[in-house]
Amino acid sequence: GAVVSQHPSWVICKSGTSVKIECRSLDFQATTMFWYRQFPKQSLMLMATSNEGSKATYEQGVEKDKFLINHASLTLSTLTVTSAHPEDSSFYICSARDPTGGTGELFFGEGSRLTVL
Amino acid sequence: AQSVSQHNHHVILSEAASLELGCNYSYGGTVNLFWYVQYPGQHLQLLLKYFSGDPLVKGIKGFEAEFIKSKFSFNLRKPSVQWSDTAEYFCAVLKSSGNTPLVFGKGTRLSVIA
Numbered sequence: 580g581a582v583v584s585q586h587p588s589w590v591i592c593k594s595g596t597s598v599k600i601e602c603r604s605l606d607f608q609a610t611t612m613f614w615y616r617q618f619p620k621q622s623l624m625l626m627a628t629s630n631e632g633s634k635a636t637y638e639q640g641v642e643k644d645k646f647l648i649n650h651a652s653l654t655l656s657t658l659t660v661t662s663a664h665p666e667d668s669s670f671y672i673c674s675a676r677d678p679t680g681g682t683g684e685l686f687f688g689e690g691s692r693l694t695v696l
Numbered sequence: 697a698q699s700v701s702q703h704n705h706h707v708i709l710s711e712a713a714s715l716e717l718g719c720n721y722s723y724g725g726t727v728n729l730f731w732y733v734q735y736p737g738q739h740l741q742l743l744l745k746y747f748s749g750d751p752l753v754k755g756i757k758g759f760e761a762e763f764i765k766s767k768f769s770f771n772l773r774k775p776s777v778q779w780s781d782t783a784e785y786f787c788a789v790l791k792s793s794g795n796t797p798l799v800f801g802k803g804t805r806l807s808v809i810a
Contacts, residue, residue, distance in 0.1 A: 613797045622802040685798055687740040
């Protein structure tokens with residue numbers, strides 16, 4: 580199946596700093612990528628839809644100025660957590676759908692675990 | 697709003713026991729249905745999916761799921777679980793064709809004991 584890769588897989592930062600997470604589709608082009616957040620022992624909650632070449636679409640309750648999304652190319656979307664706080668500590672997962680695959684299956688990155696001290 | 701309900705938060709089974717995890721969705725239109733598995737420390741992997749046709753879908757590792765339209769359900773089953781099936785299982789629904797995100801249930805943690 581298609582491959583989606585995230586980097587870094589694990590990051591620890593101080594409160595008030597910013598952290599960038601990259602999501603790449605390795606063997607297909609993705610005009611749209613989805614960013615999810617997963618708190619411990621909870622489900623995946625959609626944060627935003629990242630659209631190549633245009634602004635991201637954020638879900639209700641997600642602060643767009645805090646979670647900056649940039650989808651500058653067909654294979655790369657980035658999520659920047661600005662002025663991070665301990666409550667932002669979570670598992671961030673990106674996903675994309677191979678448009679040539681003909682199915683609705685989403686392929687997921689390995690996830691990025693953010694810990695804010 | 698569309699929602700996905702997984703009835704069991706944590707299921708504990710002995711090896712060789714049969715498994716059934718419930719999943720119900722609220723959307724009334726055409727849906728595509730998925731079950732994903734997340735093994736400890738790993739990313740999500742697709743177990744099986746339903747788009748159309750035979751409502752009994754077979755996936756990897758001996759899992760299957762049955763789509764019952766009248767009940768808005770897509771329960772996951774396995775006749776005999778193994779210790780290696782210990783994981784978190786997520787049901788997900790795609791409400792329309794096109795490039796839309798999946799909506800996930802809260803997940804069910806399966807613990808298989810020897």
